[in-house]
Amino acid sequence: LTSLGPNDHWTLHKAPLAGDRYGNLDRIRLHQPYEFRLNSGQAASTSFLVGMKFERAKQPLKALVPINEGGQEGFRDPEGGWSWISRAQSGALEIAGISAQGQSLGFRKSAGRMQAFGTSIFSLHSNSKLLLESSSPVDLSLQRTEHTENLNFYAQQRTRLEIATTRGPREVLLDGRQIHPAVHAGRIALTSIGKGEHVVRIRY
Numbered sequence: 001l002t003s004l005g006p007n008d009h010w011t012l013h014k015a016p017l018a019g020d021r022y023g024n025l026d027r028i029r030l031h032q033p034y035e036f037r038l039n040s041g042q043a044a045s046t047s048f049l050v051g052m053k054f055e056r057a058k059q060p061l062k063a064l065v066p067i068n069e070g071g072q073e074g075f076r077d078p079e080g081g082w083s084w085i086s087r088a089q090s091g092a093l094e095i096a097g098i099s100a101q102g103q104s105l106g107f108r109k110s111a112g113r114m115q116a117f118g119t120s121i122f123s124l125h126s127n128s129k130l131l132l133e134s135s136s137p138v139d140l141s142l143q144r145t146e147h148t149e150n151l152n153f154y155a156q157q158r159t160r161l162e163i164a165t166t167r168g169p170r171e172v173l174l175d176g177r178q179i180h181p182a183v184h185a186g187r188i189a190l191t192s193i194g195k196g197e198h199v200v201r202i203r204y
Helices: none
Strands: 010-014 034-038 065-069 072-076 082-095 098-110 113-126 129-144 148-155 159-164 171-174 177-179 182-184 187-193 196-203
Touching (some): 065 082, 148 159, 187 196
Antiparallel strands (some): 010 034, 072 082, 082 098, 113 129, 129 148, 129 159, 148 196, 171 177, 171 196
């Protein structure tokens, strides 16, 4: 566990046991729950940026590395596997060759796979090449491989979304239904996407 700012002291406390956990005590075992607590001083308002990493402890774990530069705050995995940054207001974000106009941006890359996720995203680029562009902010999760592209996103209002393609797609699915969108200048255009959650699957 790690955190940015002056509130960086974590404490461990016993937590109350929920009443609905009590039942046939001959057949179940109750364990004392604990909670991590990060306190702040008295203030009219405050904010926390907290990063947590969970994995099986085969060896001593390395702490997350805080990022605080250029108006960006976040964390990165010391092993270089993933990074997450945000800013108080929407603006330019850049990390590990991925850039965006939005409020927060995460990135993970492994063998043959790239994952990006973010909030209030207007555009997303990889090494200055456009990945997608939206006419209104969307919260998204994007996963790309050599042969597939999976995009999950939430549109806050009706929007137009353009997705860059490396070549002509064999199949495009929108919310599970096959569509035949226009492809122009290496972009798939999805026009008039309604407010709500949507899923795009592209196969090459």
